[in-house]
Amino acid sequence: MYLTQEHHILFSCLQVALWPLAKHEVLPVAEYNANPEKLYRLAASQGVLGLTLDGMPREFPVTDRALRLRWELSVQQMEFRYKRQCEVLKELVLLFRSQGVELMLLKGTGISMLYPRPEHRECGDIDIYLMGDYDKGNRIIESLGIEVDTKSSKHSNFFYKGVPVENHKTFLNVSDSRTDSNLEQGLHRILSEQGTDTIMLDDVPVRIPKPDFSAVFLTRHAIVHFLASGLVLRHFCDLALFFETNKERINTGFIEKMMICENQFLLLNSFLAIGRKYLGQPDGFFSVSKADSELAEKWAERVLEDTFCPRINRKERDELSKMSVLRRKWTGLKYFAASKWKYDTIRKGLFEQVLFYKSVRYLRISNWR
Numbered sequence: 001m002y003l004t005q006e007h008h009i010l011f012s013c014l015q016v017a018l019w020p021l022a023k024h025e026v027l028p029v030a031e032y033n034a035n036p037e038k039l040y041r042l043a044a045s046q047g048v049l050g051l052t053l054d055g056m057p058r059e060f061p062v063t064d065r066a067l068r069l070r071w072e073l074s075v076q077q078m079e080f081r082y083k084r085q086c087e088v089l090k091e092l093v094l095l096f097r098s099q100g101v102e103l104m105l106l107k108g109t110g111i112s113m114l115y116p117r118p119e120h121r122e123c124g125d126i127d128i129y130l131m132g133d134y135d136k137g138n139r140i141i142e143s144l145g146i147e148v149d150t151k152s153s154k155h156s157n158f159f160y161k162g163v164p165v166e167n168h169k170t171f172l173n174v175s176d177s178r179t180d181s182n183l184e185q186g187l188h189r190i191l192s193e194q195g196t197d198t199i200m201l202d203d204v205p206v207r208i209p210k211p212d213f214s215a216v217f218l219t220r221h222a223i224v225h226f227l228a229s230g231l232v233l234r235h236f237c238d239l240a241l242f243f244e245t246n247k248e249r250i251n252t253g254f255i256e257k258m259m260i261c262e263n264q265f266l267l268l269n270s271f272l273a274i275g276r277k278y279l280g281q282p283d284g285f286f287s288v289s290k291a292d293s294e295l296a297e298k299w300a301e302r303v304l305e306d307t308f309c310p311r312i313n314r315k316e317r318d319e320l321s322k323m324s325v326l327r328r329k330w331t332g333l334k335y336f337a338a339s340k341w342k343y344d345t346i347r348k349g350l351f352e353q354v355l356f357y358k359s360v361r362y363l364r365i366s367n368w369r
Helices: 005-018 036-045 049-054 065-098 108-112 134-142 178-194 211-228 233-245 252-261 265-278 290-308 314-318 325-338 340-346 350-362
Strands: 104-106 126-129 155-160 163-168 196-201 204-209
Touching: 005 036, 005 049, 005 233, 036 049, 036 065, 049 065, 065 108, 065 126, 065 134, 065 155, 065 163, 065 196, 065 204, 104 108, 108 126, 108 196, 108 204, 108 233, 134 155, 134 163, 178 211, 178 252, 204 211, 211 233, 211 252, 211 265, 211 340, 233 265, 252 265, 265 290, 265 340, 290 340, 340 350
Parallel strands: 104 204, 126 163
Antiparallel strands: 104 126, 155 163, 196 204
8 A cells, every 4th residue: 555654654653662672763754754743643543642652753843832732632631541441440350359250351451561651552441351240240330320231242331430341241242253152162261271360550460361362352353343443553553562472472373273263364464464564563473374474464455555544434434323224224334345355354255144144134123223
């Protein structure tokens, strides 16, 4: 894909921010004639505003004082949200533990700690798994007078002191996908056999999954996002840091076999190829043939193009809920049709299979409200 000057500077800043010991150098901004306002908007849209600022040299020519202030304020707000999430997470761990329920953190803060500056990884909601005590966990939260939304078959949703939380009943969308159902079984097997790791938030120990579990979970989570709405650079930063940091602890043969069995391996390698080529991730993780490596790099370019130039813009997707039912269904179908190539990277015929499933679902009266 064609990369603008701002893309080149963005990647350069991210390499410096993600791998501070690797001595990456930021490209000479003046030579690239990069527009600071465009760079700001690009970094913000890709979820890497704080990281870009971390990798930016002091002499970066953000001559517009208002832009510099807006950038720094945005990063300060990110830091505040991160601190708030950590406080809420600690409270939830202690709350559930006091009721005999153990909490395992999925993604989020656990991944952020892989970053040189954890508070500069953009965060969303808190994903938790209560080690089989899903219903009990919901009741504990409801006993506090907090409304718990249990409409999803995968997780419940609630707000704890203003922070959104997902309490996972299952790790993946097992009711919608055979792939998810198969990988779910694998995740439970890993959890049962390997147990959990622990991170410390101040003096509070928090359970997180072992690297083999997270390798599967993060990969599938990224692929589902990729198929449904597209990825942003923050997802690739997560994967690059996770796989590089845990390269000595991940059972690569086991993960490779599981991903190949479920036709996820090509996309995983494509995501990691983006990390290697553009984000400074050291070369090599899985041992693949030259042909497979070239195929992964080919698809990586298309994945990256979709990241920066999605077929249906995010604003249109964000406005889906405001559309009439017919327009919403048409927009969803239009985006899905434009994503056929994504399903083809997994398996030929998968698109048609999912199209049939979606069509049956669309015909249900309950989905036309």
